[in-house]
Amino acid sequence: MSEYSPLSASLWTSILCSAFSVWTLAGGEVVVIGSNLPIIAAPGDDVILPCHLEPMFDVQGLTVEWSKPDLKPDPSDRLSRVKYVHLYRDRKEVPDMKMASYFRRTELFMDDMKHGNISLKILNVSEEDNGRYRCFIPKLQSRVKAAVVELVVDPNHVKTSTAETSLQTQDHQDKTLRNGSPWSLLSSPSCPLLLSLLSLHNSISAFF
Numbered sequence: 001m002s003e004y005s006p007l008s009a010s011l012w013t014s015i016l017c018s019a020f021s022v023w024t025l026a027g028g029e030v031v032v033i034g035s036n037l038p039i040i041a042a043p044g045d046d047v048i049l050p051c052h053l054e055p056m057f058d059v060q061g062l063t064v065e066w067s068k069p070d071l072k073p074d075p076s077d078r079l080s081r082v083k084y085v086h087l088y089r090d091r092k093e094v095p096d097m098k099m100a101s102y103f104r105r106t107e108l109f110m111d112d113m114k115h116g117n118i119s120l121k122i123l124n125v126s127e128e129d130n131g132r133y134r135c136f137i138p139k140l141q142s143r144v145k146a147a148v149v150e151l152v153v154d155p156n157h158v159k160t161s162t163a164e165t166s167l168q169t170q171d172h173q174d175k176t177l178r179n180g181s182p183w184s185l186l187s188s189p190s191c192p193l194l195l196s197l198l199s200l201h202n203s204i205s206a207f208f
Contacts, residue, residue, distance in 0.1 A: 014105040030057045032118075032137060034147030040149070046123045051135035053116035053191040060113045064088040065107070065136045066120050069148065085133060086120055101128065127153045 023030045034051045041047045049066075053059065065088040073082055086106040087094040095103065112119075118135055130153050136146040 003046050028144050029144075030055060030116075030140065030154060031144035032135060032140070032142070032147045034135060034149040035167075038150040038152045040157055041125055041153055042128050042157040043153055045125055045153075046121065047125055047151065049120045049122065049133050049135075051055060051118045051120065051147055053118070053137075053140075053150060056116045058114045059116060059118060059140075060091060062139055064108065064113075064118050065134075065138065067134050067135045067136070068131050071131055085122075110120055125151070125202050127155065129153055133185055 030053050032051065033054055039047055039049060047107075065084055067082065067084050071082050083099045084094075084097050085099060085102050086108065086166075087097045088108055093108075100107070102122070107121050107123075109117050109119060109121070118137070120133070120135065122129065130149060131151060133149050133151060134146055135149070142200065
């Protein structure tokens with residue numbers, strides 16, 4: 001019976017991740033991907049909530065909705081409805097459908113939308129902006145049309161520029177993948193459904 005080691009688990013994880021990625025690309029399905037780590041900023045920062053499509057896909061002609069899924073309508077007001085943080089429709093922003101607190105504070109990267117970038121920039125954030133944000137493409141022909149990104153505005157956080165905030169988040173994600181265990185790799189959005197496969201490998205290895 002061979003001894004199970006973290007190295008072999010890591011190798012199998014890499015192989016399975018690669019195989020799954022090839023299978024996904026071969027299937028031709030485009031998926032929406034957000035961030036598995038919160039975006040942390042200080043009050044007054046300009047932040048970017050990352051969201052994109054893989055493989056690269058032109059979304060300029062589609063509707064893109066950014067909302068706060070945890071924000072519910074007031075049950076005492078039948079006419080109330082949850083508006084959008086940002087709404088892109090017919091190749092332009094629709095400001096009339098936005099929440100008043102985000103008026104003139106949000107924007108998409110219009111030139112990058114043809115490459116599948118639907119990240120949202122929010123200017124001058126405050127603690128009132130804390131929470132989960134959902135990017136959603138309702139007419140995308142995919143089983144994964146939405147992703148959620150969490151924003152944490154911490155008054156004790158050192159104020160940064162928008163670029164620095166974005167780079168710090170990406171660097172944190174990269175370090176997690178480099179230094180984490182094989183199980184943390186499996187929790188990554190790039191390798192769904194592989195936990196069960198690795199468990200199956202463990203069971204088979206026990207017989208050799």
